[in-house]
Amino acid sequence: MSLSSQPPAAALVFQTLLTQGPLTRAELGRRTGLSSGAVTKVSTPLLADGWITEMGQPAGERQPGRPATLVAVRPERARFIGVKVTADELIGVAADLTATPLATRRTPLGSRDVGTVVRAIARLVARLADGGGGPAVHSVGVTISGDVDGHTGVVRYSPFLDWRGVRLADLVERATGVPTVIDNDVRALTVAEQWFGSGAGLSSFALVTVGAGIGCGISVGGRLVSGAHGVSGEIGHLPVGGALGSAQVCTCGNTGCVEAIASTQAIVDQAREETGDPGLTLAEAVRLAHSGDEAARAVFTRAGRALGLAIASVANLIGPERIIISGEGVASYDLFADQIRRSFTAQAFGTAAECDLVVRPLPFEAWARGGAAVAAQRLFAPAGAGPQSAS
Amino acid sequence: MSLSSQPPAAALVFQTLLTQGPLTRAELGRRTGLSSGAVTKVSTPLLADGWITEMGQPAGERQPGRPATLVAVRPERARFIGVKVTADELIGVAADLTATPLATRRTPLGSRDVGTVVRAIARLVARLADGGGGPAVHSVGVTISGDVDGHTGVVRYSPFLDWRGVRLADLVERATGVPTVIDNDVRALTVAEQWFGSGAGLSSFALVTVGAGIGCGISVGGRLVSGAHGVSGEIGHLPVGGALGSAQVCTCGNTGCVEAIASTQAIVDQAREETGDPGLTLAEAVRLAHSGDEAARAVFTRAGRALGLAIASVANLIGPERIIISGEGVASYDLFADQIRRSFTAQAFGTAAECDLVVRPLPFEAWARGGAAVAAQRLFAPAGAGPQSAS
CATH class of the missing domain: 1.10.10.10 (Winged helix-like DNA-binding domain superfamily/Winged helix DNA-binding domain)
Known part of the structure; x- marks a missing residue:
């Protein structure tokens, strides 16, 4: 500093x-x-x-x-393209200086091979850049889940794509001819919230995403907490599950991780086990729970309790002004909302319970908007400094 | 900002x-x-x-x-006095600009009554101010465990003293005639480490104190994380105990808190239960464990595992460059060091495991030095900004 x-x-x-x-x-x-x-x-x-x-x-x-x-x-002064890479598709958005989406496109991925993905990104960027006139594209922001080094532009490890040490920023920049930055997808979403969303003007906030993974972006004093060794916000690997009697083994090899109880796959796995139906899908588990099936409801209840304990851990350690709960998983939020709030309130220490819990659905396009926000941020806050607090 | x-x-x-x-x-x-x-x-x-x-x-x-x-x-240019208030004594230190102790004094407290404590602080400050010549005392820093608002100078809640809403800074200032600041004791220790100790020059670090309570100070980007609602660093109330099969009830009312397993009192309680000796002291529990008693050893092992999981939670969420483990409790650190490291390494996610774990004994005088560091900091960094990173 x-x-x-x-x-x-x-x-x-x-x-x-x-x-x-x-x-x-x-x-x-x-x-x-x-x-x-x-x-x-x-x-x-x-x-x-x-x-x-x-x-x-x-x-x-x-x-x-x-x-x-x-x-x-003048938001229209510059255009940015954000691309979110998932295991089976790309979601792209063209956005203005304030990360407001101007156009959105999705494209399926035939393969997770690096070359294929980079070429698909380049085609998507070209199509988004063509549309709507306006200024030339200033830069591209690509986001991806996993361990991403935004400074060097290297995807160190992406479990979903099974990539290690991929120099993605360079590859996309060469394929598109447009300056490119990359970042972890949850961090990028947090940047978008910090500058233009529910985090704007707050002294600190956290964004918890619930879905295929359980992630968390943390902003303190207008800066994203990025972790000295590249890891931060790994709320999915807080060992709170033991308190719930869970012995589910996590993808990281430990038991008791939040992700082993509350991720989409964990919910499906547990629902299959509880109902004895090995072919049950997430949609069916949600339907069963909504119809009052006790076994299915218990799975969502446990997921809610794990999330509430994890969110209370964030509040007890960091004391953010607000915690935003989002992600695909909140589509079935009604099934575990009560449990999240109840176990958060019970575990939050003293005034940490005053933390404002906000639930927001997260359309998939919002993930791509995160990429655009990261690209825009490099222009107007080159040192990575956060927004100035209004107070 | x-x-x-x-x-x-x-x-x-x-x-x-x-x-x-x-x-x-x-x-x-x-x-x-x-x-x-x-x-x-x-x-x-x-x-x-x-x-x-x-x-x-x-x-x-x-x-x-x-x-x-x-x-x-010129460290000798200004003198500060730091006072740590515990439940039964005051520890005071006179220090120079770099928080280097020049003189130390301890004084027992006859009562926890606010007036008695304030008068005892004033006498201690007067004695420390008298000695050694040198410049007049610039300011006093008083530290205390619990929920302390450093900005308003109010002790909102101190469980050990059973104080609520005590305007301690004003009271001490009036009794001593010297400008006074107050802060939470763990935060003050973290300030001392940040400016003049193991945290100097680091992008981020955490200080975990193990003793009567389990506390944690967190520094990110040269600034102390203070919590939007006054609470932060409450590592003692992370619910990791369930993973260890612990059902100990914490002072906060929950089960599974680190403090309910690893605080001095929790260790004594569990050792009494395990050995069946209701009069066992901490010193005796330590001696038993050192002599190889399985029941006593198991208590320290469980404490070490809880601390390791809690420290891994800090690493997974914040990713500090270093975590310093300190406090009275580390005097018997050899009894749980292995378990701390082992469960930290197992639970730390990916590169978060690269976090540097450092164990340091913490003489009681160091707590008082924290008060002197907080007082000095108000002089040279009035906005509470942290040290500039050398890199």
Whole structure:
């Protein structure tokens, strides 16, 4: 955190407008701590280059004398493409500077072979780049689950694709001709929430994703917690399951992990065991539970309790202002919502229980939007600094 | 994190010298990102006021031409007093700017009544302030376990003292006539480690204290994680015990908490149960375990496993560069060291296992030093910003 890594005044002004604008120059000065001279100095080239624009006076404040113009970011000034890679398809989105989606496309993956996936990404990017006119694509952000090094652009390990040490950013950049960044998919979603979603303006928050995996992005003081050794937010591997009498073995080899109880596959496995039907699907397990089947309900109840204990662990250790629960899994959230809240409240220590729990569905396109947010962030916050708090 | 809360140039120069000095002006400029003109401008008043000093040329670099003088902080420029309040005694230390102890005193507490404790603190501060000459005492830092709000100076809840809503900073300030800050004891220890100990220069670290309670301080990006609702680092209330077949009820009312298995009292309780000796003391339990008694050994083994799982949870969620294990409890660390490492390694996810585990004994005086470090920090880093990373 040297001074040179602090956002310079121009980035600070731009970030403040991006997350809190439109603002008058005076308010911009107040929120950034910059003098009015400094605000004018850094605004001029941003205006000239079309990154920000003047919008007239704020409503209800028209007074005689010199009008106070509002300054705002021009979201249409740059375009980004976000791509989420899953085990069997690509989801792509073209988005503006504020990561607002302009167009979405999905494409199935015939193979998990690196070359095939890279070529498919390049075709998807080309199609998304073609549509709708607008400015040229500034950069591409590709996200993927697993251990991804955003700094070097290397996928160190992706269990779903069975990739190790893949220089994905370089490969996609060569195939598309567009600057490319990559990141872990949950971290990218957290970046999108931090700048443009439920995390904006908060001192700290966590985003828990429930689905094929159980992931977690953590933001403290406007910065993503990224882990000194590359690992962070592995809420799926907190050993809380023993408290629930679970002896399910996790993919990581341990017993008691949240993921071994509450991931999609774990729920299907347990429901098959409980109902004695080895061919049961997730949809059928959900239907059974909704229809009141005790065995199926018990599986979702246990998953909810494991998630509640894990979320309480995050609150007890980090004390975030808000925890957002999301992911494909929340589609059947009604089946375990009560248990999540109940075991969270019981286990949260003292005032940690005051943490705001928010549940949000997560359309698959939102994952791709995370990639666009990561790409955009490299432009306006090159040092990876988070948004300035409004308070 | 507004710009105005960033350390101004003078604080930045001072912090850099404090943690990385002595340095030449050129090196100081390089590490702070300031121009040589700016370094000179902010150094001049610091030199004039005796906060920093010039020390001659660096060894082995004497060259013809203009000599490169080293600049260093003068630790003796200011004195601080740190006081740790426990249930039955006060431990006080007088320390210099770098939190190096100059004198130590302990005093028993006859009562936990607020007035009695405040008067005892005032007497202890007066005695420590008298000794040794040197500059007047700049400020006092009082630390205490429990939920302490360092910003408002209020002890919200201290279970050991049975205090609620005590405006301790104001009371001590009035009784001593010296500006006073207060903080949670584990957080204060973490501040001392961050600036002057095993955490200096690290991107992130955690300090786990094992003793009457199981606490944890977490530092990410040079800042202490303090929790949006006042709670953070409550590693003692992670529900990992179920995995170990433990049904011990914690002071918080839950079962499976680390503290219900590994705190001093929990170890004594379990050892009494296992050995059938209701009068067994901790010292006797340690002696029994050392002599090979299976029942006593099993209690320490289970404590070690619970601590290992809890430490792995910190690593999986936050991924710190290093985790320091300390506290009175590590005096019998040989009895559970293996189990801590083994269950940490098994539960740590992927590269999170590369986290550096360090065990350090913690003399009781070190707790008081934490108070001195918190007091000193308010002087040189008023916004609570952490040390600049050297890298």
